[in-house]
Amino acid sequence: xxxxxxxxxxxxxxxxxxxxxxxxxxxxxxGVIGPNGAGKTTLFNIVTGLYTQTEGKVYLGxxxxxxxxxxxxxxxxxVRTFQNVELFGQxxxxxxxxxxxxxxxxxxxxxxxxxxxxQIKEEKRIKEKAYQWLEFTGLADSADxxxxxxxxxxxxxxxxxxxxxxxxxxxxxxEPAAGLNSRETAGLAGLIRxxxxxxxxxxxxxxxxxxxxxxxxxxxxxxxxxxLAHGTPREIQENKAVIAAYLGED
Amino acid sequence: xxxxxxxxxxxxxxxxxxxxYALIGFGFAIIHNATGILNFxxxxxxxxxxxxxxxxxxxxxxxxxxxxxLAIAFSTLVGILFERLAIRxxxxxxxxxxxxxxxxASIFIRGAAMLIWGKxxxxxxxFSGNEPLYVYGATxxxxxxxxxxxxxxxxxxxxxxxxxxxxxxxxxxxxxxAYAASLVGIDVKIMVLLSFxxxxxxxxxxxxIIAPLTMTSYDVGIMLGIKGFCAVIIGGMSxxxxxxxxxxxxxxxESLGAGYISASYKDAFAFxxxxxxxxIRPEGLFKQKETQRV
Amino acid sequence: xxxKEKRQIFIFLLFALVxxxxxxxLKGSYFLxxxxxxxxxxxxxxxxxxxxxxxxxxxxxxxxFFGLGAYISGILTTRFPVDPWLALVxxxxxxxxxxxxxxxPILKLKGHYLAMATLGFGIIVYIIFNETVDWTGGPSGLSGxxxxxxxxxxxxxxxxxxxxxxxxxxxxxxxxxxxxxxRIGRALRAINDSEVAARVMGVxxxxxxxxxxxxxxxxxxxxxSLYAHTITFISPASFGFNFSVELLTMVIIGGLGSIYGSFLxxxxxxxxxxxxxxxxxxxxxxxxxxxxxxxxxxxAGLIGGIEMSIKIIAxxxxxxxENNA
Numbered sequence: 001x002x003x004x005x006x007x008x009x010x011x012x013x014x015x016x017x018x019x020x021x022x023x024x025x026x027x028x029x030x031g032v033i034g035p036n037g038a039g040k041t042t043l044f045n046i047v048t049g050l051y052t053q054t055e056g057k058v059y060l061g062x063x064x065x066x067x068x069x070x071x072x073x074x075x076x077x078x079v080r081t082f083q084n085v086e087l088f089g090q091x092x093x094x095x096x097x098x099x100x101x102x103x104x105x106x107x108x109x110x111x112x113x114x115x116x117x118x119q120i121k122e123e124k125r126i127k128e129k130a131y132q133w134l135e136f137t138g139l140a141d142s143a144d145x146x147x148x149x150x151x152x153x154x155x156x157x158x159x160x161x162x163x164x165x166x167x168x169x170x171x172x173x174x175e176p177a178a179g180l181n182s183r184e185t186a187g188l189a190g191l192i193r194x195x196x197x198x199x200x201x202x203x204x205x206x207x208x209x210x211x212x213x214x215x216x217x218x219x220x221x222x223x224x225x226x227x228l229a230h231g232t233p234r235e236i237q238e239n240k241a242v243i244a245a246y247l248g249e250d
Numbered sequence: 251x252x253x254x255x256x257x258x259x260x261x262x263x264x265x266x267x268x269x270x271y272a273l274i275g276f277g278f279a280i281i282h283n284a285t286g287i288l289n290f291x292x293x294x295x296x297x298x299x300x301x302x303x304x305x306x307x308x309x310x311x312x313x314x315x316x317x318x319x320l321a322i323a324f325s326t327l328v329g330i331l332f333e334r335l336a337i338r339x340x341x342x343x344x345x346x347x348x349x350x351x352x353x354x355a356s357i358f359i360r361g362a363a364m365l366i367w368g369k370x371x372x373x374x375x376x377f378s379g380n381e382p383l384y385v386y387g388a389t390x391x392x393x394x395x396x397x398x399x400x401x402x403x404x405x406x407x408x409x410x411x412x413x414x415x416x417x418x419x420x421x422x423x424x425x426x427x428a429y430a431a432s433l434v435g436i437d438v439k440i441m442v443l444l445s446f447x448x449x450x451x452x453x454x455x456x457x458x459i460i461a462p463l464t465m466t467s468y469d470v471g472i473m474l475g476i477k478g479f480c481a482v483i484i485g486g487m488s489x490x491x492x493x494x495x496x497x498x499x500x501x502x503x504e505s506l507g508a509g510y511i512s513a514s515y516k517d518a519f520a521f522x523x524x525x526x527x528x529x530i531r532p533e534g535l536f537k538q539k540e541t542q543r544v
Numbered sequence: 545x546x547x548k549e550k551r552q553i554f555i556f557l558l559f560a561l562v563x564x565x566x567x568x569x570l571k572g573s574y575f576l577x578x579x580x581x582x583x584x585x586x587x588x589x590x591x592x593x594x595x596x597x598x599x600x601x602x603x604x605x606x607x608x609f610f611g612l613g614a615y616i617s618g619i620l621t622t623r624f625p626v627d628p629w630l631a632l633v634x635x636x637x638x639x640x641x642x643x644x645x646x647x648x649p650i651l652k653l654k655g656h657y658l659a660m661a662t663l664g665f666g667i668i669v670y671i672i673f674n675e676t677v678d679w680t681g682g683p684s685g686l687s688g689x690x691x692x693x694x695x696x697x698x699x700x701x702x703x704x705x706x707x708x709x710x711x712x713x714x715x716x717x718x719x720x721x722x723x724x725x726x727r728i729g730r731a732l733r734a735i736n737d738s739e740v741a742a743r744v745m746g747v748x749x750x751x752x753x754x755x756x757x758x759x760x761x762x763x764x765x766x767x768x769s770l771y772a773h774t775i776t777f778i779s780p781a782s783f784g785f786n787f788s789v790e791l792l793t794m795v796i797i798g799g800l801g802s803i804y805g806s807f808l809x810x811x812x813x814x815x816x817x818x819x820x821x822x823x824x825x826x827x828x829x830x831x832x833x834x835x836x837x838x839x840x841x842x843x844a845g846l847i848g849g850i851e852m853s854i855k856i857i858a859x860x861x862x863x864x865x866e867n868n869a
Contacts, residue, residue: 048744050740069743070740070743070744071743071744071746071747071748071749073744074743074744074745074746075746079744079745080744082740082741086738086740086741086744087737087738087741088733088734088737088738088741088742089737089738090733090736090737091730091733091734091737095730095733098727098730099730099731099734099742099745099747100745102727102730102731102745102746102747103745103746105727107726107727107728108728109723109728109755109756109759112722112723112726112727112728112729113719113720113722113723113726114719114722115722115726119726119727122727123726123727126727162745163744163745165745166745166746287656288655288656288657288660290656290659336836336840339840340840344600345654345655345656346596346600346602346655347839347843348655348656349602349655349656349659350602350792350796350835350839351835351836351839351840352656353604353659353789353792353835354831354832354833354834354835354836354839355832355836356832357789357828357829357831357832357835358828358829358831358832358833358835358836359832360828360832361826361827361828361829361830361831361832362829364825364828364829365825365826365829472785476660476663476664476667479660512675514671514674514675515671515675517667517671518667518668518671518672521664521665521667521668522668524660524661524664525649525650525661525664525665525668528649528650528653528657528660528661528664529649529650529652532652532653532657
């Protein structure tokens with residue numbers, strides 16, 4: 001599904017990632033873990049086209065997507081969420097999800113300004129679709145709330161609804177549980193499984209080990225920019241190098 | 251009259267204008283590096299320097315050096331007021347708001363200058379007379395020498411300040427990482443204020459030394475400001491050698507363009523250079539390309 | 545949501561009705577003349593608002609597109625036997641093509657850099673207006689520009705010009721309001737809120753910005769052409785940096801992203817110097833002060849403030865009604 005091949009990223013002399021390779025199986029849930037500064041978010045930024053890697057390649061299926069822009073990746077079915085929740089704060093919750101449907105609609109500036117019949121129909125369709133995604137994540141009640149007024153936990157859910165509206169093949173979540181309380185985290189685990197049931201491949205960076213061990217089928221460990229291990233949750237828990245890295249860091 | 255002495259003349263004019271642009275560019279860099287703000291009103295400090303000096307001279311019967319010191323003090327005061335009243339009260343603002351506020355401040359200062367001093371063009375007397383010197387057939391006004399001398403002094407003082415003084419080092423620390431700086435006990439607010447002080451002082455000094463050559467009026471700030479901006483963009487937003495070279499390069503191109511291509515398009519050359527730099531190498535000519543961290 | 549849309553249509557129709565009826569009640573032609581300029585300035589403010597209020601991209605070069613519209617129209621109709629309507633279309637077309645071409649490199653820039661670059665562009669165009677004397681007449685201006693006409697109907701008096709300009713302005717206002725609640729409008733507002741997130745959602749931010757910049761230039765150039773054909777004389781002074789700042793002030797005062805706000809801002813800034821003589825000397829001081837104060841204390845502009853007070857009053861009335869019941 002997703003294949004990362006010998007990625008190296010150097011920021012002005014500082015090596016953030018060094019020769020990292022792995023692949024993610026279709027329809028699986030993969031966790032990327034590692035101590036702070038391990039390069040997890042950098043890896044996400046490279047895969048999603050926000051950074052240009054110094055070296056290495058990224059494949060989506062058979063397609064080489066190494067230097068694709070994020071907007072192109074969205075059309076190919078690769079989306080992400082952000083560690084710090086990047087909502088469209090001034091827009092309503094519903095409108096946020098409707099932006100997620102941008103690639104699923106095509107009215108141009110002309111037909112939008114003149115409200116041509118095709119545009120009105122399309123607008124109705126994406127509005128309904130957006131509601132469906134809000135129902136999927138349980139946010140339908142907040143549809144008309146301005147996004148910046150949402151409590152943090154719901155903001156995370158909105159970000160996931162919005163990403164799902166793109167109807168991705170694969171979704172990358174950057175610390176989806178950060179800032180959530182335990183009840184919300186449990187709900188998140190359920191949601192992640194629900195997303196998997198739709199046939200979507202999931203990759204998540206996460207610090208909440210309980211969540212990672214619970215939902216992930218496969219785990220990649222990064223440490224100081226290098227891949228330390230890749231295996232099932234059980235294998236990772238028993239891996240000496242991983243334990244040393246975590247204990248050594250803490 | 252195409253002859254070598256004319257070329258020397260163009261180069262000389264270009265270099266002295268370029269020195270001024272470099273100083274104005276310094277002002278941009280100092281505030282930008284301390285706050286992330288590009289101070290649109292930077293050119294107004296330059297205007298204020300010249301105008302204050304002229305009007306202090308006309309109201310008080312004091313020698314020129316004292317008038318200059320007073321003028322710099324007044325301009326700096328404007329910088330302080332600007333920071334205290336319009337920048338510091340802001341919390342969590344969008345970058346766009348900062349752009350608009352500095353534009354607002356810029357035209358406010360310009361408008362106030364117009365109300366106080368009128369729309370006329372004024373001349374400041376040259377620091378040491380108007381007896382020209384001749385070099386290879388080109389005329390050098392003594393004022394040119396003052397410009398070069400003072401510019402070099404400011405460049406050296408600036409370098410010493412930021413490299414060796416505690417205050418300068420603290421300001422640089424804020425530029426790298428304001429939060430970390432505050433953790434080691436640096437008062438970030440003071441540093442921001444200080445950046446406005448230093449930058450207003452350098453800007454007004456630039457305005458004072460150029461005023462005897464080019465005359466000055468309430469509206470010179472915008473053109474000089476943009477050209478200083480152009481210099482600092484070429485120099486990669488540093489208050490160092492890059493910006494000095496940027497200023498000199500801009501001054502030379504402008505002066506040669508005006509001399510050999512068309513004098514009426516003199517200002518257009520500067521703006522075309524600015525656009526080209528922004529389009530092709532917005533990180534500056536003298537800076538290595540770096541990957542930006544989001 | 546349907547109620548909201550119906551209310552919007554109602555407000556627009558009411559606004560249009562008032563605009564169309566005003567000349568019947570206004571006797572003096574002087575006021576109509578001022579209203580013509582309010583119409584043109586509203587067009588320009590709406591054009592800038594599309595870029596600044598919707599997409600969050602600043603431009604200090606709007607006066608240049610306004611001027612290009614005016615000069616292309618003026619030159620075509622005075623130096624060549626071109627019909628004024630055709631000239632208007634050509635002018636708008638040329639300005640849009642230019643905006644599209646420079647849009648790609650210029651809109652790569654952000655914030656202050658974008659402001660500086662558009663300012664630089666504006667000044668270059670202004671210098672060209674002044675220096676290409678053979679074409680533009682230079683600083684002394686270009687006169688004798690013919691009026692627009694429809695058959696026997698000539699737009700040469702204030703009443704006719706009023707309807708000409710305001711039909712155009714109402715049309716552009718309606719289209720802009722439509723745009724805001726559409727796929728494109730949402731994409732633009734998304735870019736304004738978080739460009740990175742918008743791109744991750746598949747919004748081609750760069751193309752979107754260039755498109756709206758082009759539309760903005762198109763509308764500004766139409767305003768310029770209308771301006772040239774209604775007052776029949778143009779000179780570079782109307783298209784300089786100060787006017788770009790004035791347009792910025794109109795949009796900020798009215799409220800970023802609000803189309804009626806742009807009308808309000810244009811009205812205030814057009815009326816003040818007309819009716820307050822002292823204002824003429826103080827204009828840029830006041831613009832500067834307004835830009836600072838509104839941005840600091842009233843980021844949603846006057847329209848935002850008005851909406852807020854209406855809401856508060858409505859809640860008070862509702863509250864006291866409930867108390868009484």
